[in-house]
Every structure is written in C-alpha cells, then in structure tokens.
Amino acid sequence: MNALEANLTTNAATDLSALSPQALRREIRSGHSPGPTAGYAPGFLQGNLAILPxxxxxxxxxxxxxxxxxxxxIGMSEAGSPLVPALGDDLDIRTDLPAYRVFSADGSYRSLVDLKEVWxxxxxxxxxxxxxxxxxxxxxxxxxxxxxxxGRNVPMYVTTLETKAAGAFHGPLVVSMRAFKPAHAIQAVLLSDRFRLAHxxxxxxxxxxxIGIKDLMQPEFGDAPVLEPGDIPVFWACGVTPQAAIANAATDLAITHEPGCMLVTDIRTDAAEFVLGAAYFDATAGTTNAA
Structure with missing residues (x-):
C-alpha cells in the first residue's frame, strides 16, 4: 500500500462521518482520511478545488x-494564501482535502495527500x-x-457537451449520475434545484x-453505478469539469482535488444561498452554460 492509498483508508477506530466539518478537517490534516467525502458532515457545503498560478x-x-x-x-483566495476565511476560520487548502491531483503542463498529474512540497x-x-x-x-x-x-463514490462521466471557453480554458462538461425510480427522480430534481451553489x-x-455516454457501467471517474430495474439515470453538472479545462490550458502547475475527495466547509448548505449566494448570483447574472 502506497502513501496515497494509506491516506484514503478510513481510520476504523473513528467514525469520521459523524464529525463536524472542523473536526473532520483536523482528522484529514493528521492523516486519518475518509477518502471520498460523500455522506460526511451532512448538512454542510462541500467544494471542488482548482488552484492556478x-x-x-x-x-x-x-x-x-x-x-x-x-x-x-463559492470561495477564492488571495494569491499565495492557503486560506479561504469565508469557508472556514481554520481551513488550510494545503492539508484539508483527502487527496489532490497536481498537473504539469503536458497534462500529466500525480496524486498527493497534501500540498506542502508544491505550494x-x-x-x-x-x-x-x-x-x-x-x-x-x-x-x-x-x-x-x-x-x-x-459505500461507493458517485459515478462521473465525460460528455460530448462543450463548456463555454474563456482564454485558454475549454473542454467538455463532466456529469455525475444518480439513478432513481421515476417518482423519486422527479423529487430529486425539485430538491436539487434549491441548491444552485451545489450545481x-x-x-x-x-x-x-x-449526451455522449456510451456505457453507463464504465464511468471515467468514481465507481460503477448501482442500478435496479426501472431506474432512470439523472445527470448533474459536476465539479470535475474544470480538470479537463485546466489540462487543456497547459499551465505550468495546476492543482485540483482527486475526484470525490472534497473540501468540507463550515457553511451550512441550507444557508449557503444567503451567506455566499448574493455576490455570486449578482456576478453571474445574464451568463449561461453552453451545455
């Protein structure tokens, strides 16, 4: 088992899913990682990561x-600062996610459990x-x-839908999928529509x-889905999308999260629209997604 695999193994002595966001980040910082963070700190906003020069x-x-x-x-730092105070007072971007991808200019990447050596x-x-x-x-x-x-990560797929480019950043839309019975699918659509800061x-x-997905059982990221007869697949825009755009931009250094390994913030999901949303929606007024 290498260092990354060891870090993505949950500490059996601790029920990390029951911890507050602050306590969970402290556990991750000390090497006790949940791996994919789906189901952890329920009720608190989680975030995808993109770090660029x-x-x-x-x-x-x-x-x-x-x-x-x-x-x-939902958050942005000052240049050189590993802090995003609006999302958590003690939050340190260099250490508080379970795993990171560090990209080079040729699009290749390596996985790290913290960013101290590359910051x-x-x-x-x-x-x-x-x-x-x-x-x-x-x-x-x-x-x-x-x-x-x-106990799986959500399946994620690269689609044939293109995002709207900006400068060197361009690429396909990536989606996450959850399968439901028809009546449940309708409810899931209505419920998720309330959470615009979560896609x-x-x-x-x-x-x-x-949308260009050839085989539902072969996602590009995450784990294969669990499907039952009569299920309807429902696809949400996914925060892995910027990884393709960043790879296309060929920056000398870029950092993202490992798919599914998110930053858990101190912002309650049900309050996020009020705490973080006003400035964001003012800034994006009139913009549309090409997908």
Missing part, C-alpha cells in the same frame, strides 16, 4: 462565470460547489442514494447516449 486566475474566473452549472464559485506564493485557490451538498436533502426526503448505500437542477435525465 495568478497569471491564469482572471481567465479561470471568467470560465467559472461562463459555466455556472459545473463551476459554481507557491503565486497560487490562487478557487473553491466550487459540489453535488454532495444536496445529497443530505435527498436522503432526508427518503430517497435512496445507491452509491452511498453501497442545482440536473442537466440531463434519461438516455445517456444523448
């Missing part, structure tokens, strides 16, 4: 504004909302989320081939 920050901010469904911006004074952090944040509302409504029941309502329902 300051020279690319303006273009990436425009990319987020152009594509608010896959890239709902630079010109790096700007962007935190983007995550669909894990609306899953608690779906569960409270009594709708089964089969990936959680099976909001789905971007597609039904036939995966219509």
């Amino acid at each position: 300051e020279s690319y920050a303006a273009d990436f901010l425009r990319y987020c504004m152009n594509n608010p469904k896959p890239c709902p911006l 630079r004074d010109d790096l700007v952090t962007f935190v983007l909302g995550c669909s894990f944040s609306f899953e608690a509302a779906i569960e409270r409504a009594g709708l089964p989320l089969r990936h959680l029941q099976a 909001g309502a789905p971007v597609h329902i039904g036939d995966p081939a219509q």
Whole structure:
C-alpha cells in the first residue's frame, strides 16, 4: 500500500462521518482520511478545488462565470494564501482535502495527500460547489442514494457537451449520475434545484447516449453505478469539469482535488444561498452554460 492509498483508508477506530466539518478537517490534516467525502458532515457545503498560478486566475474566473452549472464559485483566495476565511476560520487548502491531483503542463498529474512540497506564493485557490451538498436533502426526503448505500463514490462521466471557453480554458462538461425510480427522480430534481451553489437542477435525465455516454457501467471517474430495474439515470453538472479545462490550458502547475475527495466547509448548505449566494448570483447574472 502506497502513501496515497494509506491516506484514503478510513481510520476504523473513528467514525469520521459523524464529525463536524472542523473536526473532520483536523482528522484529514493528521492523516486519518475518509477518502471520498460523500455522506460526511451532512448538512454542510462541500467544494471542488482548482488552484492556478495568478497569471491564469482572471481567465479561470471568467470560465467559472461562463459555466455556472459545473463551476459554481463559492470561495477564492488571495494569491499565495492557503486560506479561504469565508469557508472556514481554520481551513488550510494545503492539508484539508483527502487527496489532490497536481498537473504539469503536458497534462500529466500525480496524486498527493497534501500540498506542502508544491505550494507557491503565486497560487490562487478557487473553491466550487459540489453535488454532495444536496445529497443530505435527498436522503432526508427518503430517497435512496445507491452509491452511498453501497459505500461507493458517485459515478462521473465525460460528455460530448462543450463548456463555454474563456482564454485558454475549454473542454467538455463532466456529469455525475444518480439513478432513481421515476417518482423519486422527479423529487430529486425539485430538491436539487434549491441548491444552485451545489450545481442545482440536473442537466440531463434519461438516455445517456444523448449526451455522449456510451456505457453507463464504465464511468471515467468514481465507481460503477448501482442500478435496479426501472431506474432512470439523472445527470448533474459536476465539479470535475474544470480538470479537463485546466489540462487543456497547459499551465505550468495546476492543482485540483482527486475526484470525490472534497473540501468540507463550515457553511451550512441550507444557508449557503444567503451567506455566499448574493455576490455570486449578482456576478453571474445574464451568463449561461453552453451545455
């Protein structure tokens, strides 16, 4: 077992899913990681990560504004600072996610459990909302989320839908999928629509081939889905989308989360629209997602 695999193994002596966001981040910081964070700190906003050199920050901010469904911006740091105080007083971007992907200019990446060795004074952090944040509302409504029941990461797929480019940033829309019985699918759509900072309502329902997914059992990211007869697949915009855009931009250094391994913030999901939303929705007024 290598260091990354060891870090993604839950400490059996601690029920990390029951911890507050602050306590969970402390556990991750000390090496006790949950791996994928779906189902952890329910009721609190989780975030995808994108870290870029300051020279690319303006273009990436425009990319987020152009594509608010896959890239709902919930936090941004000052250049060189590992802190995003609006999301958590003690939060340190370098250590508080279970695992990171560090990209080179050729698009290759390596996985790390912290960023201490690669951190630079010109790096700007962007935190983007995550669909894990609306899953608690779906569960409270009594709708089964089969990936959680099976202890799996949510399946994620690269589609043939293109996002709207900004500068060097461009690429396909990535979606996450949850399967439901028809009546439950309708409820899930209505529930998720309330959480616009967590991708909001789905971007597609039904036939995966219509958005370029050839095999539902072979996701590009996450784990294979758990499907039952009569299920309808429901697809949400996914925060892995910027990874393709960042790879296409060929920056000398870029950092994201490992798919499913999110930043857990101190912001309650049911209050996020009021705490974080006003400035974001003012900034994105009139923008649309190409997908």
